[in-house]
Amino acid sequence: MTATFVGMPPFPEAARAALADTQLRSNLAHATATIRAKRAAVVAEVDDWEELRLAGAAIKDNTLLHLDEHLVALEAALTARGATVHWATDAAEACAVVARVARDHGVDEVVKVKSMVTQEIGLNEALAAEGVLAWETDLAELIVQLGDDLPSHILVPAIHRNRAEIREIFERRMKDVGRPAPDDLVDDPARLAEAARLHLREKFLRARMAVSGANFAVAETGTLVVVESEGNGRMCLTLPDVLVSVVGIEKVVPTWQDLDVFLQLLPRSSTGERMNPYTSTWTGVTPGDGPQEVHVVLLDNGRTRALADEVGRQALRCIRCSACLNVCPVYERTGGHAYGSVYPGPIGAILNPLLRGVGTDEQVDSLPYASSLCGACFEACPVRIDIPSVLVDLRAQVVDAHRAGAPKPEALAMRAAAWSLGSGARLGRLERLSGVVGRVAGRLGRRTLPGGRRALGRLPGLGGWSGARDLPAPPVESFRAWWRRTDGGRTEERA
Amino acid sequence: MRVALSVTCVNDAMFPDTGKAVVTLLRRLGVDVAFPAGQACCGQPMVNTGYLDEAVPVVRNYLETFAGYDAVVTPSGSCAGSARHQHDIVARRSGDPALVEAAAGAPPTYELSEFLVDVLGVVDVGASFPHSVTYHPTCHSLRMLGVDDRPRRLLEAVRGLRLVDLPSAEECCGFGGTFALKNADTSIAMGADKARHVRETAAEVLVAGDNSCLLHIGGMLSRQRAGVRVMHLAEVLAAQEGAA
Amino acid sequence: MSARDDVLGSVRRALAAADRSPVPVPDGHRSRPGPADVVGLFAERVADYRAVVERCSADEAAGRVAAVVEGLRVVVPPGLPWPVPGAVVDDGLTAAELDGLDAVVTGATLGIAETGTIVLTHGPGQGRRALTLVPDLHVCVVRAGDVVGDVSSAVRLLDPVLPQTWISGPSATSDIELSRVEGVHGPRTLHVIVVG
Ligand code: SF4
Numbered sequence: 001m002t003a004t005f006v007g008m009p010p011f012p013e014a015a016r017a018a019l020a021d022t023q024l025r026s027n028l029a030h031a032t033a034t035i036r037a038k039r040a041a042v043v044a045e046v047d048d049w050e051e052l053r054l055a056g057a058a059i060k061d062n063t064l065l066h067l068d069e070h071l072v073a074l075e076a077a078l079t080a081r082g083a084t085v086h087w088a089t090d091a092a093e094a095c096a097v098v099a100r101v102a103r104d105h106g107v108d109e110v111v112k113v114k115s116m117v118t119q120e121i122g123l124n125e126a127l128a129a130e131g132v133l134a135w136e137t138d139l140a141e142l143i144v145q146l147g148d149d150l151p152s153h154i155l156v157p158a159i160h161r162n163r164a165e166i167r168e169i170f171e172r173r174m175k176d177v178g179r180p181a182p183d184d185l186v187d188d189p190a191r192l193a194e195a196a197r198l199h200l201r202e203k204f205l206r207a208r209m210a211v212s213g214a215n216f217a218v219a220e221t222g223t224l225v226v227v228e229s230e231g232n233g234r235m236c237l238t239l240p241d242v243l244v245s246v247v248g249i250e251k252v253v254p255t256w257q258d259l260d261v262f263l264q265l266l267p268r269s270s271t272g273e274r275m276n277p278y279t280s281t282w283t284g285v286t287p288g289d290g291p292q293e294v295h296v297v298l299l300d301n302g303r304t305r306a307l308a309d310e311v312g313r314q315a316l317r318c319i320r321c322s323a324c325l326n327v328c329p330v331y332e333r334t335g336g337h338a339y340g341s342v343y344p345g346p347i348g349a350i351l352n353p354l355l356r357g358v359g360t361d362e363q364v365d366s367l368p369y370a371s372s373l374c375g376a377c378f379e380a381c382p383v384r385i386d387i388p389s390v391l392v393d394l395r396a397q398v399v400d401a402h403r404a405g406a407p408k409p410e411a412l413a414m415r416a417a418a419w420s421l422g423s424g425a426r427l428g429r430l431e432r433l434s435g436v437v438g439r440v441a442g443r444l445g446r447r448t449l450p451g452g453r454r455a456l457g458r459l460p461g462l463g464g465w466s467g468a469r470d471l472p473a474p475p476v477e478s479f480r481a482w483w484r485r486t487d488g489g490r491t492e493e494r495a
Numbered sequence: 496m497r498v499a500l501s502v503t504c505v506n507d508a509m510f511p512d513t514g515k516a517v518v519t520l521l522r523r524l525g526v527d528v529a530f531p532a533g534q535a536c537c538g539q540p541m542v543n544t545g546y547l548d549e550a551v552p553v554v555r556n557y558l559e560t561f562a563g564y565d566a567v568v569t570p571s572g573s574c575a576g577s578a579r580h581q582h583d584i585v586a587r588r589s590g591d592p593a594l595v596e597a598a599a600g601a602p603p604t605y606e607l608s609e610f611l612v613d614v615l616g617v618v619d620v621g622a623s624f625p626h627s628v629t630y631h632p633t634c635h636s637l638r639m640l641g642v643d644d645r646p647r648r649l650l651e652a653v654r655g656l657r658l659v660d661l662p663s664a665e666e667c668c669g670f671g672g673t674f675a676l677k678n679a680d681t682s683i684a685m686g687a688d689k690a691r692h693v694r695e696t697a698a699e700v701l702v703a704g705d706n707s708c709l710l711h712i713g714g715m716l717s718r719q720r721a722g723v724r725v726m727h728l729a730e731v732l733a734a735q736e737g738a739a
Numbered sequence: 740m741s742a743r744d745d746v747l748g749s750v751r752r753a754l755a756a757a758d759r760s761p762v763p764v765p766d767g768h769r770s771r772p773g774p775a776d777v778v779g780l781f782a783e784r785v786a787d788y789r790a791v792v793e794r795c796s797a798d799e800a801a802g803r804v805a806a807v808v809e810g811l812r813v814v815v816p817p818g819l820p821w822p823v824p825g826a827v828v829d830d831g832l833t834a835a836e837l838d839g840l841d842a843v844v845t846g847a848t849l850g851i852a853e854t855g856t857i858v859l860t861h862g863p864g865q866g867r868r869a870l871t872l873v874p875d876l877h878v879c880v881v882r883a884g885d886v887v888g889d890v891s892s893a894v895r896l897l898d899p900v901l902p903q904t905w906i907s908g909p910s911a912t913s914d915i916e917l918s919r920v921e922g923v924h925g926p927r928t929l930h931v932i933v934v935g
Contacts, residue, residue: 012677012678016680057762058763139915189920196923205835218899229910238869239869249750273907274784274854275905281903330678330681333684334681369677371671372682373671376665392542392545399545415549417540424531426535427508450725464679468683478507479506483532489518
């Protein structure tokens with residue numbers, strides 16, 4: 001994959017381009033509406049859903065607050081069961097570990113289970129630089145990889161593509177990297193899935209090394225868990241001799257029993273199913289079954305920075321279900337690429353700034369503002385991440401990071417507004433001025449709003465607002481002026 | 496009970512009729528609401544844009560203005576949400592223990608429908624409004640405050656009013672304060688869908704509990720010459736059109 | 740300094756100022772009243788995934804299994820309690836050899852009614868993980884007495900040290916326009932026989 005998020009413009013600009021793509025918008029509207037309905041139906045089946053959410057949030061919070069202890073326990077349990085544990089502070093270190101294992105075994109290709117974290121660290125590119133080809137085996141990841149494209153959704157990275165586009169990508173590209181697409185391929189989802197099955201099977205059967213992530217890592221037992229649908233995960237986790245799992249340090253849960261909460265929350269929130277088709281769990285090496293050499297890479301890459309953020313810490317509870325994306329009215333219209341990261345949507349708008357820090361990159365700084373703060377994400381999140389509150393807190397961090405140096409026009413406007421809005425007397429003086437505008441508009445305005453009020457149309461200097469929205473003319477008399485004149489309406493009533 | 500009206504800066508400057516409607520309505524229900532003249536803004540525009548230092552004097556003014564009352568009522572879900580969920584954040588930011596204490600001890604700020612249903616215990620406010628109406632539940636009233644179906648119950652009790660369901664009612668209209676300017680294209684795309692759903696209802700009037708959202712949706716409807724009037728919930732509940 | 744010390748040091752610094760007092764974890768969901776008809780619900784929910792489900796008595800089980808795999812090249816794990824005529828017993832077949840077979844018959848450790856899930860722990864009668872993955876038809880015999888009500892009960896009974904595969908219907912994908920297609924890399928047909 002040569003496509004990259006590096007150098008993406010800030011969100012408003014990227015969103016403008018995406019909004020202009022009507023095909024993209026209709027693909028997304030259709031897909032998100034479908035998944036929203038499925039999720040709502042299976043969540044409604046669970047009477048104590050709210051309690052499960054509270055339990056999920058509490059388990060994750062307790063784990064994060066003692067993360068050091070749980071990581072040490074996880075390491076010990078894994079080692080006792082025959083796994084090799086590696087630690088990585090950043091993407092480069094993690095990629096180097098995987099490349100070293102590949103080199104030690106002399107492999108020039110690996111099969112991959114869909115994993116957000118290996119996208120985050122740019123593993124495929126790093127392996128390619130070492131001469132190792134990484135084959136994505138999840139259907140949507142395959143579509144993205146073959147299309148030399150970028151993922152735009154956590155669960156369904158190719159959500160922005162429709163069936164016709166997918167057929168074209170398969171037909172054009174499969175033959176370059178393995179078994180070609182069938183000659184009579186049509187754009188029916190079942191036939192496209194069949195083409196992927198045939199294309200990937202030869203890769204699964206010959207693979208000697210696989211790379212995965214993990215949805216959960218149980219500290220007490222050293223058990224890793226992968227939740228999936230297609231069986232590509234099982235293929236990768238079972239058939240090769242060597243398995244390397246890259247696991248973000250926030251994936252830890254303390255005990256095996258804790259999984260009961262997450263195995264209920266995740267599938268219903270994610271694919272909108274009671275349970276996903278396949279969940280695999282493994283604890284180190286099992287003699288005679290599956291990979292006989294098992295590595296686990298525990299990755300920081302900004303997570304401890306997020307952990308230090310008192311308000312933002314809760315973002316590390318995220319189980320990557322993507323429910324927040326599917327309910328987000330902004331995501332639904334802009335799609336995932338506009339967020340410029342493998343983590344798009346509401347969770348991306350907080351996670352990227354938390355992992356990378358604010359104040360240095362304009363694109364990252366634009367993300368906390370990519371939300372109307374409607375709160376639909378918080379309502380849907382199975383681990384109750386209060387995304388709107390984190391967004392507001394991050395906005396303050398962005399503003400604070402720029403307080404030194406010359407103030408931007410927005411900062412000046414905010415200072416002026418705060419001054420006017422800091423006292424009733426000052427606001428009253430401003431309203432007398434706008435009343436003059438109202439009087440003029442009343443005399444000159446040609447447009448009237450339903451209900452009789454004068455309207456202002458396109459206004460110079462208000463381009464952002466007035467390009468598509470009229471504005472009512474200011475009233476001649478403010479509420480406070482009316483109150484003073486009529487003693488709160490008492491003299492008016494008498495008159 | 497001493498009840499103060501926080502009319503909000505937007506209503507004060509742009510929508511005085513909403514404030515007048517609240518006064519009329521509450522008087523009809525026997526509540527003589529006060530209007531402390533020192534009031535200006537709840538601070539939300541600064542907080543939601545990230546300007547916490549700038550919000551400090553604004554929030555201080557709010558807390559001082561309403562300190563002596565038993566309850567504050569406001570015709571805005573968004574501003575009620577700011578008073579209830581953001582003032583303590585701003586107070587802590589100020590580093591002033593007196594302000595932190597003032598925020599903790601502030602009288603409760605109720606959104607209008609909460610005040611009517613929960614505090615006054617009324618659903619039928621004696622209004623009549625013989626028109627077809629569709630209702631948009633604004634995000635902050637719905638999700639930050641949890642007003643739930645209170646506004647609908649109030650509207651259903653209005654004589655002559657025919658309530659038409661709004662498709663995808665709970666989806667955000669795209670206003671979002673400075674979002675409407677900073678991400679104008681996305682905001683307009685969201686507003687366009689909301690306006691389309693409003694037109695689909697063929698209702699005469701779109702009602703909501705926040706004039707800022709109505710400014711946005713109404714601005715789009717007006718530009719589209721949709722002929723739909725937008726009204727604040729308070730104005731409908733104050734109306735006694737054609738009543739004997 | 741090693742990466743391990745780096746990461747653990749960063750974690751500890753990040754939490755230095757945090758209030759680390761425990762957050763209470765509600766666990767009422769672990770003692771939900773179970774469904775009235777556990778086995779009936781299980782069969783219904785498995786069928787919802789478009790798996791084939793049939794119920795029979797213990798005496799009928801072997802006959803039902805034989806009928807499903809008749810004429811197919813079939814493999815079974817060592818220790819399967821039901822005789823399957825003509826079946827190859829897995830003795831470490833390669834992935835390519837497994838790919839040349841049509842069907843596999845196994846037992847299961849338990850079933851979960853609420854979610855229509857079968858759990859394999861890959862011991863005797865179930866076989867190693869690859870066995871139930873590569874052939875295109877998986878015939879799974881579940882004893883009615885092994886079906887539990889919900890996910891919590893299942894997790895409580897399972898031993899984490901054993902590798903597990905939780906199976907809910909045939910392999911599937913919704914990656915194309917979110918429309919669900921059954922049958923990708925795992926078995927495209929799941930045939931569940933509930934016994935007893
Ligand atoms: S933030 Fe919550 S809703 Fe969004 S992906 Fe993470 S867990 Fe799911």
